[in-house]
Amino acid sequence: MKLGIIGLPGSGKSTVFRALTGGIESSERRGHQEPGHGVVKVADERLDFLVAYQKPKKFTPVYVEFLDIAGISGEGKPGTSIGDQVLAHIRPLDALIHCVRFFDSPSLGPAQPLIDFRTAEEEMILSDLAMVEKRLERVEKDILRGKKELQEEVTLLRQARALLEAATPLRADPDLTNAERLKGFAFLSAKPELILLDAGEEKSRSEIREAMEEIRKQVQGQLNVCVDWLYADAEAEIARLDEEDAREFLQELDLDEGAKDRIIRTSFELLQLIVFFTVGDPDVRAWPLRKGLTAVKAAGTVHSDMERGFIRAEVFSFQDLKGAGSVAALHKAGKVRLEGRDYQVKDGDIVLFRFNV
Ligand SMILES: Nc1nc2c(ncn2[C@@H]2O[C@H](COP(=O)(O)OP(=O)(O)OP(=O)(O)O)[C@@H](O)[C@H]2O)c(=O)[nH]1
Ligand SMILES: [Mg+2]
Known part of the structure; x- marks a missing residue:
């Protein structure tokens, strides 16, 4: 399972990445073009039980891959602000973690989560629209030259264009984007999305709930979206601590568990994944599978x-x-x-x- 962290510049992506991957320093932070990359074991008490029961030579949990992807600028010309390189990193992802800033920043100003969320969503919609239009132009020409078999694709592309022009992400119509002819496009706005508020510790729980509610209203009726939050700065620290210190820190923040396990669970639900086990000799293993x-x-x-x-x-x-x-x-x-x-x-x-x- 491959999850990519996206969002506006300075929204806290690399901090979220560190919170989720246990404090690995993202290479993206060090000025490389390549996204930061971290692989995380999925904690599962059932696997622990099976290992204690079977005492195998080897056991394998489910792994999740996180990518820390360069910012979606929101400042470029419409449709051009997500560069080809960034696009190439986003296309193969199973789902997006859309990081939204909910902390006040000396350089970016007070938090404005709803505006930032919309800005990044619009960028993704515009990027999809640019792709649809480019493809339509080609295919319509080909049809005039007699390639009638492309008619179905044109119809589907026009439906996609109508949605995108109305500023609707394509995940609102899964039948359309799952159609055989459109599957290969890997549209950004069709990807399952976990919207994740990166909250500053100065934000109260009720402020966080309110901000989440506002964003939920925006995505009402869309499938494959959910909204969650974390104190990313604090959680990035916690991810580096041993278990006991981590528990103390979480208690100070009035949290029952770290964000990592919850976010992985949520991602499983978002992608409609279950886990089954094989208990052979020499290997006990957990496997993710589509529900x-x-x-x-x-x-x-x-x-x-x-x-x-x-x-x-x-x-x-x-x-x-x-x-x-x-x-x-x-x-x-x-x-x-x-x-x-x-x-x-x-x-x-x-x-x-x-x-x-
Ligand atoms: N107060 C506060 N600051 C935070 C929090 N999360 C991130 N920051 C700060 O915000 C700044 C940007 O965070 P990054 O995680 O680097 O953001 P980014 O989205 O990776 O930024 P780019 O890669 O430059 O687009 C850093 O100075 C962080 O320390 C938070 O929860 N609270
Ligand atoms: Mg970063």
């Missing part, structure tokens, strides 16, 4: 041979294992199921694939 996918697709994420040669899956739930205490007890209680290729894998399933190649 609703079937056993045969889950097999494919483990190994393409397993998908091709899929016979069946032996499945039990983590909760049942925890309750019963052992796999043997589960077998006795008849709680190990044999499932076929079309079984929809559930969050917390432990799966053994039977396959034949």
Whole structure:
């Protein structure tokens, strides 16, 4: 899973990046063109339990990749302020973390989260619009030259253009952007987005709630968007501390847990991901999977041979294992199921694939 932190210059992106990746210094901060890059293990008590139970030689959690991407300027000419280089970094992302400044800054002035949020959204919409128009121009010419098969694409592109011209991000119409002909465009405004307020510690919880509510109103009706917040400056510090000091610091801020785990959980929900486990020898492993996918697709994420040669899956739930205490007890209680290729894998399933190649 690849998440990119975007937002206006000085909005706190690199600070959020450090809060999420445990204090890694982003290379982007040191003046490189390449985005900062950090890989984070997803904490999961279920995996910890399985490792304690199975005592495998090796275990593998789910990893999340964070990128700290250069700012969307908001000051360039319309449609041109997101440079090609930045675009190239954003396109392959699974989701955006849109960082919005909610701290007062000596250089940028008082916080104005709603205005900043809109500015960056507009930039992304304009960037998509520029791409749609460029493509339309080409395809319309080709149609005049007799390439009638492009008509469907033109229709879809015109629908996209109408939305974008009305300043609506394309994520408002997932059927459109998931259409076979448009999928390849990787539109910015179609990407799932976690809007993240970077709040200064001087901001009270009620001020933060109010600002979040205002932004929520802006994205009402859009799928694949959610709004969250963090004290990024403080959390970037916390991410460098050992567990005990971190807990103390969090208590001082009146927080139950660090932002990192919550934001990862939220991102999973945003991307509609679940986690299933394989408990083999020598490896115990957690795997992310799109909600609703079937056993045969889950097999494919483990190994393409397993998908091709899929016979069946032996499945039990983590909760049942925890309750019963052992796999043997589960077998006795008849709680190990044999499932076929079309079984929809559930969050917390432990799966053994039977396959034949
Ligand atoms: N008071 C306060 N300052 C913050 C907070 N988060 C970030 N800052 C400060 O804001 C400034 C910009 O933060 P960065 O994280 O570098 O912002 P950025 O979006 O990466 O900036 P660019 O990469 O230059 O676009 C720095 O001086 C940070 O220390 C915060 O929560 N509170
Ligand atoms: Mg930065």
